[in-house]
Amino acid sequence: MIIRPCARLISTSAPSSSRYDAKVFREPISDREQLRKPLSADDERNFLFIKALKSDETPTFYRNHVVDKLVRVCMTDGRKEMSRKNVLAALEIIKRKQYQAWNKASDDEKPKIELSAFKIAEVGIDNCKPLMKLQGVTRGGTTYQVPFPIEDSEAEFRAMKMMRDICRQKAKHGETFFKDALAAELMLASQNEGATIQAKQELHKTCEANRAYAHYRG
Amino acid sequence: MFYSPVLSKNALAKGRSVYPKVEIFSEVLPLCGKDKVNQKKSKAAASSCTQELQSLFGCLRKYEFDSLPCGKQNEAYKECVKASAKAAAEYKETSKKGALGEGSSQSMTTAQFNKLMQLFPQPDLGQSPYRQMKRLPSQSYSDDLFHRKSMPGKPS
Numbered sequence: 001m002i003i004r005p006c007a008r009l010i011s012t013s014a015p016s017s018s019r020y021d022a023k024v025f026r027e028p029i030s031d032r033e034q035l036r037k038p039l040s041a042d043d044e045r046n047f048l049f050i051k052a053l054k055s056d057e058t059p060t061f062y063r064n065h066v067v068d069k070l071v072r073v074c075m076t077d078g079r080k081e082m083s084r085k086n087v088l089a090a091l092e093i094i095k096r097k098q099y100q101a102w103n104k105a106s107d108d109e110k111p112k113i114e115l116s117a118f119k120i121a122e123v124g125i126d127n128c129k130p131l132m133k134l135q136g137v138t139r140g141g142t143t144y145q146v147p148f149p150i151e152d153s154e155a156e157f158r159a160m161k162m163m164r165d166i167c168r169q170k171a172k173h174g175e176t177f178f179k180d181a182l183a184a185e186l187m188l189a190s191q192n193e194g195a196t197i198q199a200k201q202e203l204h205k206t207c208e209a210n211r212a213y214a215h216y217r218g
Numbered sequence: 219m220f221y222s223p224v225l226s227k228n229a230l231a232k233g234r235s236v237y238p239k240v241e242i243f244s245e246v247l248p249l250c251g252k253d254k255v256n257q258k259k260s261k262a263a264a265s266s267c268t269q270e271l272q273s274l275f276g277c278l279r280k281y282e283f284d285s286l287p288c289g290k291q292n293e294a295y296k297e298c299v300k301a302s303a304k305a306a307a308e309y310k311e312t313s314k315k316g317a318l319g320e321g322s323s324q325s326m327t328t329a330q331f332n333k334l335m336q337l338f339p340q341p342d343l344g345q346s347p348y349r350q351m352k353r354l355p356s357q358s359y360s361d362d363l364f365h366r367k368s369m370p371g372k373p374s
Contacts, residue, residue, distance in 0.1 A: 064316045131274065131285050131292050148270075150297040192286060194221050204283040 025049045030057040055080065066122045066156075067091070073160040074182075086179050093183035114190075124189035128159035128196045130203050137216045146216045147207040163189070163196045187194040253335040257328045267298035267343055 026045045026100045029035050032051060056068050067087060075083040094117040114120055133154070134145045150158070167181035170195055188194030224236055272296050279289040285292065312327065326334070351364045 127286065129285070131288070131295075149267075149296065182352075192284070197284075200285065201283040204278050204285065208278060208283070211271065211275055214268065214271055217266055 020051050025051050027051060028053045028057075030054075030059055032059045033062065035059055051111075056084075062118070064118050064122075066125050067118060069156065069162050070121070070125070070164075073157065074178075075093050083084060087182065089155070090182035090186065093179060094120055094187055095199040097183075097187070104183045120190045121186050124186040125156060125159050125163070127189050127192050129155040129161060130162075130198055131155075131156055131201050132204075132207050133158065134203070134206060134210065137213070139216055143215055144213045145210050146213045147210055148217060159196070159200070166195045166199065249343070250340050250343065252338045253343065254332055255328050255335075257332070267295055267302060270295040270298045 014032055021105055026048050028050045029045075056071065059167050071080065071084045071087050074087060095115070098113060098115050098120070100119070102110055102115060105113060114123075129152075130150065132147045133150045135148045137146045138144075138145045163182070167178055167185055170176055171178040185194055204217040228234075231235070270291070274288060274291040278285070278290045280289045314329075353359070353363060357363055
């Protein structure tokens with residue numbers, strides 16, 4: 001009988017400690033500016049081990065917070081490399097489409113066309129951020145959906161999650177690829193259109209309908 | 219006809235005395251406040267930023283629930299939420315400490331009041347059964363000293 005190595009094992013418990021011994025391992029440098037400078041003489045990293053650099057913390061000039069977060073949100077089963085491939089492919093599709101449009105456009109229209117796919121992704125995600133969230137609050141045996149205020153980072157996460165769910169729905173059963181759906185959705189969202197913007201507006205509508213429950217908050 | 223309230227039909231009804239009712243004061247509890255106030259669950263003045271929320275929803279309704287034109291209202295609502303969360307945290311901190319002269323509110327919290335009363339208790343407040351029914355050695359058990367014979371419950 002052949003025992004094949006398992007690609008991933010499901011872990012149901014949180015790690016109780018790091019596999020790096022805190023006594024002999026130190027954090028790596030991921031900042032580009034800092035990397036150019038020499039280490040000071042009393043820095044512990046001169047003589048201790050350095051932890052392995054995380055794959056999304058490599059020192060690159062194109063490091064982008066929104067894209068990194070989108071990669072994490074779109075990840076399934078811990079396959080971050082696969083997710084990054086998908087998201088970057090979507091950005092490439094956006095770039096190609098924008099460049100085609102730029103080529104076709106007349107000279108006075110050219111400066112209006114945004115060529116940076118990163119910029120388009122940022123604007124798109126920013127447009128999808130909801131203003132509040134709905135949270136269940138149980139009062140007197142009844143659970144009410146109460147509109148709650150939302151932190152900026154959570155709003156960003158919820159925008160990405162809505163977009164991811166919509167793209168997954170579109171890419172179900174191999175109808176399209178996830179990257180194509182994500183590219184289309186990001187481009188539409190940057191124009192304040194599309195299914196994710198509609199989902200956000202639906203959420204706002206439900207919050208408005210449930211505004212009478214707002215005093216159940218806290 | 220001569221009229222007097224003493225001779226009215228009501229006053230002369232069966233079992234009523236024609237003499238005015240005599241009220242006798244009896245100090246059941248000492249006539250002063252206690253040293254302790256029951257502590258309620260300390261909570262800051264509830265501010266759910268209703269006005270800001272209403273204006274935000276008004277703006278959303280106006281623009282068909284699109285959030286982009288409502289940045290100003292959203293900022294105001296967020297600021298209000300932040301400020302009220304900060305005030306609540308501050309209130310909790312001061313009420314926990316029970317320290318005097320701290321916090322934004324002018325009046326004392328319950329904890330502060332209790333602490334002050336602990337330092338300077340009411341004089342001659344006495345102990346919990348304030349009116350002791352005590353019989354002197356010369357007095358008999360059979361005498362109804364405290365007028366409790368007709369009272370329901372256990373006679374003392």
